[in-house]
Amino acid sequence: MDDEQALLKRLRQGDKEALEGVIKLHHAFLIAMATPLVGHELADDVAQETWIKAFSAIKKFEGRSKLRTWLARIAINEAHAIRRKTGREVSFDGWGHDQGSPISTRFNEQGAWDAPPTQWHYDTPEALLTEAELHECIHKHLHKLPDDQQSVVMMRELGGLDYTEIARALNLAEGNIRVLLHRGRQRMHAMLNHFEEVGTC
Amino acid sequence: MLSCREMSELSSDIMESHLSLKNRWAVYMHLRMCPRCKLYLEQLKLTAEVLQKLPLDKQPVDSAAILKQLKLSEDLPGPCNKTAYARS
Numbered sequence: 001m002d003d004e005q006a007l008l009k010r011l012r013q014g015d016k017e018a019l020e021g022v023i024k025l026h027h028a029f030l031i032a033m034a035t036p037l038v039g040h041e042l043a044d045d046v047a048q049e050t051w052i053k054a055f056s057a058i059k060k061f062e063g064r065s066k067l068r069t070w071l072a073r074i075a076i077n078e079a080h081a082i083r084r085k086t087g088r089e090v091s092f093d094g095w096g097h098d099q100g101s102p103i104s105t106r107f108n109e110q111g112a113w114d115a116p117p118t119q120w121h122y123d124t125p126e127a128l129l130t131e132a133e134l135h136e137c138i139h140k141h142l143h144k145l146p147d148d149q150q151s152v153v154m155m156r157e158l159g160g161l162d163y164t165e166i167a168r169a170l171n172l173a174e175g176n177i178r179v180l181l182h183r184g185r186q187r188m189h190a191m192l193n194h195f196e197e198v199g200t201c
Numbered sequence: 202m203l204s205c206r207e208m209s210e211l212s213s214d215i216m217e218s219h220l221s222l223k224n225r226w227a228v229y230m231h232l233r234m235c236p237r238c239k240l241y242l243e244q245l246k247l248t249a250e251v252l253q254k255l256p257l258d259k260q261p262v263d264s265a266a267i268l269k270q271l272k273l274s275e276d277l278p279g280p281c282n283k284t285a286y287a288r289s
Contacts, residue, residue: 016268023264028257051271103209111204116237116242125250138255157252182213189248 004067011058023051029158030034032077036151037169038078049078065160072159076169095148096176100115102186120196128192137201141191149174150183153199203227208238212245 010018027047034046053074061070083121106115122128129135142150150169155161155182156177167174195201203211203224207233214220215228231237 016261020264024262025257027262027264051267055271079220079264083219101210104206106264107206107209111206113205113237113288115259117241119240120244120247123243123247124245125254128247128251129254129256138251142252152229153252157249158255158257160253178213178219184212185213185245185248185252186209188214188252189245191249194249 005063008058008063009060010068011055017046019055022067024070027051029068029154030071033072033154033159034075034079034152037076037090037146038082038088040083042086042088046075046079048081049082050075053078068158069160072155072161073165076161076165079169086102092171093173095170096147096180097170098179099183102183102190118197120193122196132193133201134192137191137195139146141188145184145187149187152177152180153184153188154189157185185191203231205231205235205238208232208235209241212242215242216246239252 007018011022030050032045038046039045050071050139052123063066069111082088106113108114120128120132123182142153144158145153147171152166155166155169156163161169163174163177166177170177172180191201208228211220211224211228215222220228232242
């Protein structure tokens with residue numbers, strides 16, 4: 001039984017430690033994901049509602065998706081519900097507009113690499129993530145991404161949602177979601193690359 | 202023939218096997234002879250994996266207080282009377 005299955009078993013039994021543990025694991029993610037959908041002040045409410053709904057339905061959660069993905073789905077529904085209830089409109093104006101490649105200056109006029117990528121010290125995510133300083137740096141740069149890219153990166157990479165769900169949540173076409181995710185990844189790659197080359201954030 | 206710049210633009214589609222039929226062969230040929238693009242693609246993939254595995258529990262979260270607040274509004278874990286999220 002893997003960690004998540006073991007955790008789910010304890011959650012279904014109402015184990016208080018497990019309930020606290022799962023909040024600790026995913027609460028910050030829920031807040032970060034909900035913030036662009038409802039604004040900063042209501043993101044907490046979305047997270048609270050998500051936990052209430054999730055804990056009352058946990059016995060029926062079959063574990064076919066990851067727990068975090070399931071929570072993300074609930075949070076998106078709750079964000080929509082809260083927006084409807086409060087009549088609050090969050091503007092997605094300008095979202096999905098492609099700002100172009102962040103690495104365009106690394107190519108010459110013919111489109112060949114001028115500043116080609118160099119080898120990193122580590123070649124697995126686990127090895128890269130052993131550096132505590134890098135964690136902070138990733139968080140910092142995630143928050144520095146343009147809002148639309150940040151939202152898509154959170155939903156896709158951290159939340160595990162699929163393109164159709166993200167497109168529906170953000171009211172954008174799937175094609176836009178793919179471009180935003182690619183740009184977000186490129187920017188985060190540039191950050192990791194800098195960290196690997198220079199050793200600082 | 203795809204340029205390296207075009208390859209960098211296609212790299213997420215390559216990662217997710219979302220290439221058009223037209224581009225598939227061109228990408229395959231380019232990757233066979235261009236170690237630089239191959240490395241960029243590998244690193245972009247690694248970037249995505251790092252984000253997927255990024256632990257988020259390092260930030261301070263008062264989970265006991267949140268749980269207490271939830272318990273005030275509902276008995277947890279309650280009876281499964283809400284089915285909307287049941288089949289994921």
